[in-house]
Amino acid sequence: MYNFNKENFLKVMNGAVGVKPEVDKIVEAVMKKGYKTLFLVGSGGSMAIMLPFEYLLKAHARIDVRTEIAAELMVRDSKFLNKDALVILSSLSGTTKETVAACKYCKEREAVTIGLVGELGTPLADLADHVLVNYSENDFAGDSIYIQLFELIFGLMHANGDFPEYEEFMEEFKAMPEALYGMKEAVEPAMMEFAKKYKNETYHMLVGSGSVWGETYSYGMCVLEEMQWIRTRPIHAAEFFHGTLELVEKDTSVVLMKGEDETRPLMDRVERFAGQYTDKLSVFDTKAYPLKGISEKFRVYLSPLMICTIFEVLSTHLEKERNHSLDLRRYYRVIEY
CATH class of the missing domain: 3.40.50.10490 (Glucose-6-phosphate isomerase like protein; domain 1)
Structure with a gap:
């Protein structure tokens, strides 16, 4: 394929599939604490990638979910953003100004935060309560983040009793x-x-x-x-x-x-x-x-x-x-x- 590095692509994708054990730990910790509302937060493409999961959750789960643009979330006082909220944020660079600020804002309201990043040691990775990391350049970022979000979101659905086929689904994800x-x-x-x-x-x-x-x-x-x-x-x-x-x-x-x-x-x-x-x-x-x-x-x-x-x-x-x-x-x- 034109301008495409298959070896690098497969390395990044297998890395995304490989975060599943960490996902399991995060889901277990989140369910142990409990939450009432799920916020999916990002900026630009990192917000847009959340929209499919809002749709899938509304169609196939009993989880109260809302997708938020990071900058708007911080200027609109949500009554649901509190200690009973779970917030998932995504920023490949881990430095997106609005997303990092939104993570801090959510933590100040006692919400539990999960950050998806491409590198540890970045502001979002350092701020979030739980972190999923898989190195990727922009050309493969979408595929990588999607795979991790499928693991995480469907893991939450499974833990909520909404997706009993989760383990079978994840087994196929190896392919x-x-x-x-x-x-x-x-x-x-x-x-x-x-x-x-x-x-x-x-x-x-x-x-x-x-x-x-x-x-x-x-x-x-x-x-x-x-x-x-x-x-x-x-x-x-x-x-x-x-x-x-x-x-x-x-x-x-x-x-x-x-x-x-x-x-x-x-x-x-x-x-x-x-x-x-x-x-x-x-x-x-x-x-x-x-x-x-x-x-x-x-x-x-x-x-x-x-x-x-x-x-x-x-x-x-x-x-x-x-x-x-x-x-x-x-x-x-x-x-x-």
């Missing part, structure tokens, strides 16, 4: 590194074609739903906008018909990010409409690609991870075709703001 690599290989021709065809496109509508909505939002903002300086409009499939449809014309690029959860009919509806009114409809459906070693019954939960892993392939090809480095920034972490 995930190779499975994700195989999926990337399978999707590369389609992503290469898209990058070549749309390298000069100045605007994309990205449509997602259910557990994939967080990835849709994240890919638009954190990749196409931040890393490629392309204007995008992420839109939830359920909301598409309440305004955005009026902007669809024959030359409007509409990209559908289809997963395998209960909300597929919402995506099918957008696909039928867009197919009639634009010549630039692109559909990326996780059902079209293998995830070797993972049972069909578990794929319904894994849509966001699968979307994340295949769109990482697109990112590298956009970088190549547009001659625009994914590391290039004008403002982000370049100037004070």
Whole structure:
């Protein structure tokens, strides 16, 4: 695959799978203390990666959950953020200013905190009550954090009596590194074609739903906008018909990010409409690609991870075709703001 280090990828993914014993210890400690409300907190892409788990918890568990943008959480006094709250925060660098400040804010309110980071000795790692760490660069960060969050969130669901198949699920996760690599290989021709065809496109509508909505939002903002300086409009499939449809014309690029959860009919509806009114409809459906070693019954939960892993392939090809480095920034972490 283009600009891809398989050995490094598998090392990072196996590292993520390998945090399971630490996850077990954290879940045991958290359940022993008890909690009433679960907060999923982050900034930018690290917040967006929480949205799938909020959806999955609401669909499959009896846990009171809310996803929060770190900076907003600190200026809005939540009556649920107290000694009975459990807070999960994610920052690959461990230095994201708002997320570190939010961790401190939560601890001041006596909430129990769990931090997911890419390196020990960072501010978030030092602050959080419990820490999960797996070294990863940005190119593999999404896959790594997803795997750890599946281990942790579904571990909490299992401990709450909501997911009895947890151990079976986790046993299959041992196959995930190779499975994700195989999926990337399978999707590369389609992503290469898209990058070549749309390298000069100045605007994309990205449509997602259910557990994939967080990835849709994240890919638009954190990749196409931040890393490629392309204007995008992420839109939830359920909301598409309440305004955005009026902007669809024959030359409007509409990209559908289809997963395998209960909300597929919402995506099918957008696909039928867009197919009639634009010549630039692109559909990326996780059902079209293998995830070797993972049972069909578990794929319904894994849509966001699968979307994340295949769109990482697109990112590298956009970088190549547009001659625009994914590391290039004008403002982000370049100037004070």
